[in-house]
Amino acid sequence: MxxxxxxxxxxxxxxxxxxxxxxxxxxxxxxxxxxxxxxxxxxxxxxxxxxxxxxxxxxxxxxxxxxxxxxxxxxxxxxxxxxxxxxxxxxxxxxxxxxxxxxxxxxxxxxxxxxxxxxxxxxxxxxxxxxxxxxxxxxxxxxxxxxxxxxxxxxxxxxxxxxxxxxxxxxxxxxxxxxxxxxxxxxxxGWEEAELIKYASNAFLAVKLSFTNEVAAVADSLGADGLTVLRGVGLDRRIGPHFLAPGPGYGGSCLPKDLAALRWTARRRRVRLDLLPAAERANRRQRQRVLAKLGPVAGKRIAVWGLAFKAGTDDVRESPALEIIPALLAHGARVVAHDPEARRTFAAALTGTGVQREGSAPASTGVPAPGAGLPDGLTLVDDMWEAARGADALLVLTEWPEYAAAPPEAIRTALAGDLVVDARNLFDPEVMATAGLRYRGVGRDRGFHPPA
Structure with missing residues (x-):
């Protein structure tokens, strides 16, 4: 046709x-x-x-x-x-x-x-x-x-x-x-049903992810294994295993935008919604929970692996990195960050030199010159090990396979410090501990109590 x-x-x-x-x-x-x-x-x-x-x-x-x-x-x-x-x-x-x-x-x-x-x-x-x-x-x-x-x-x-x-x-x-x-x-x-199916689907996923992260936070406070808890929850056929992976909070071009648009639609129809605003608040809180796992960062060098909102794309719209990295800088940290695809789009988004539209993303070829227009204290590098070398702590924000494949012993050798905050739960806590690393995952940070 x-x-x-x-x-x-x-x-x-x-x-x-x-x-x-x-x-x-x-x-x-x-x-x-x-x-x-x-x-x-x-x-x-x-x-x-x-x-x-x-x-x-x-x-x-x-x-x-x-x-x-x-x-x-x-x-x-x-x-x-x-x-x-x-x-x-x-x-x-x-x-x-x-x-x-x-x-x-x-x-x-x-x-x-x-x-x-x-x-x-x-x-x-x-x-x-x-x-x-x-x-x-x-x-x-x-x-x-x-x-x-x-x-x-x-x-x-x-x-x-x-x-x-x-x-x-x-x-x-x-x-x-x-x-x-x-x-x-x-x-x-009909038209309205089809339109609402799209919004409701993405809004539900956002709610499910926020719920997952809150369960993980409770597990951390109890010293329980949150991933085991969520695996057990997902075996219930009424719930299912998908979107039960805790992390740094949802981002991207769809979930935040569609949840906000569904709320706007409800307001126009004078329908009060309570659950969706709570999911948005929980998502913002999750970024703060991840930051808290690093402890005081003033004067420290923090390596960040991952700038895209998820692996497999160079899209940084609503990426956790866009909120977490500026917060680290504001607290006096020096940040050296890497992403295999999203360095250019992240720099453009952070400096306001690029505009991304729904369904599109800037080209991923080329990277801005080091320090070009970036905030003081932030460096983007094209090698993940260059980012880690000499850092006081490593923060993993995107689940790229090359990060998951990194040998814990090599991470320990590269870092000056010993702290790894794994916001994507890519690593085995026991293996990381054996390599001499202090490991904090999401829902696998036993006994961790973040500041209120």
Whole structure:
């Protein structure tokens, strides 16, 4: 099926490449001229495992890239909107890019009906408003994405469900047919139900993670093994084992934004929510719990492994590192930090020299010159062992495999001190102790009582 995809950000680029893999002809529309030029050279502007190979396989064949809307629409039966909807200060998503796209579509209206699929994350009621703005000749369908950064291609081809929200059954069937060949339940529903499924799913995950971290904190105070506790909890089929891994708190482009947007939606409808604000407060508190495990840091050199909000991506939006590292500096520490992919995006986010949109991330090639615009006391390095060498303590914030594979004896040799705060629980406490390291995990820091 000939398809246009609007937006070559994280979601749009992944969606376009994967649809080509399913046998569709796709034209990718992007207004960023530099990004289009890079794509035409076969360069992916974002880091996502497996995406480069898909792009190289399909660019110039099943996949075309353009800045021209009329070219993208030529012959297309479906246009998929993957434009950014970043959060505003109120928590409401900024829908200006979506409304601009729909306005352009209406002005360039052609003969025949066009199905407009809204894959961007939008608040309930948006697809209904989109249909009203476009009018006759267009069929609007809500088709929210559930892609996880670092595993987006796997998630596209092996989803838990495909959600299709529409007012017209024929349009719903057309969109469901885009995914023919993928073995997953298809949930066909109305617009508002589809929109709310996306928000509710991510809000629930945020609540579950905050609950997990609070259980881990109680386990620490009792001298209990929190991971054993949570493993036992997860064996209950009603709860399940997923998202029961304690850590430094959730981040990224989806959970914080979608939870805030669901709260905003509820406020507009005069619905009082108690659980979601509590989850947000618990997430902020978790960053402080991790900091407390380091003890006094004034005058100390702290090595930080991990800047991205999770492994497998260079995305630092709402990353724990963006809050924890400035706090360390404010308390008088010197910080030397490493990340295999996110050094450039972290520097850009910290210095305000880069803007990330929903579904996209700055290119990961290149690293700012050492100290260029960074706060005093912070150094970013391109070698994890250079970060650790001579440090008084090591703080692990991202679960990259190369960190998990680091031999404890080598860590002890590199550090000047002996403290490891492992906010991702990558290491075995007993093995770390045998290597002469004081180990503090999350839920595995027996008897640790953080300051009130």
């Amino acid at each position: 000939p398809i246009a995809v609007a937006g070559a950000g994280y979601v749009g680029l992944t969606t376009a490449a994967c649809l080509c893999e399913l046998g569709h002809q796709v034209t990718l529309l992007e207004i960023d001229v530099e990004r289009v030029a890079r794509l035409k050279r076969g360069e992916s502007p974002i880091f996502e495992p497996g995406l480069d190979a898909l792009l190289q396989r399909h660019l110039g064949r099943a996949l075309k890239v353009t800045t021209d809307l009329s070219e993208a629409l030529d012959g297309a039966e479906v246009l998929i909107a993957c434009v950014g909807t970043p959060p505003t200060a109120s928590g409401a998503p900024n829908l200006s890019a979506l409304w601009r796209l729909l306005g352009d579509l209406r002005r360039q209206r052609r003969s025949g009906e066009l199905t407009v699929v809204v894959k961007s994350t939008v608040p309930p009621g948006t697809n209904r408003r989109a249909q009203q703005r476009l009018g006759a000749g267009f069929a609007v369908v809500s088709n929210p994405e559930f892609l996880r950064e670092g595993t987006a291609i796997h998630d596209f081809f092996h989803p838990d469900r495909i959600v299709v929200g529409a007012a017209q059954p024929a349009a719903a069937r057309q969109v469901a047919a885009l995914y023919r060949g993928i073995d997953a339940p298809v949930v066909v529903t």
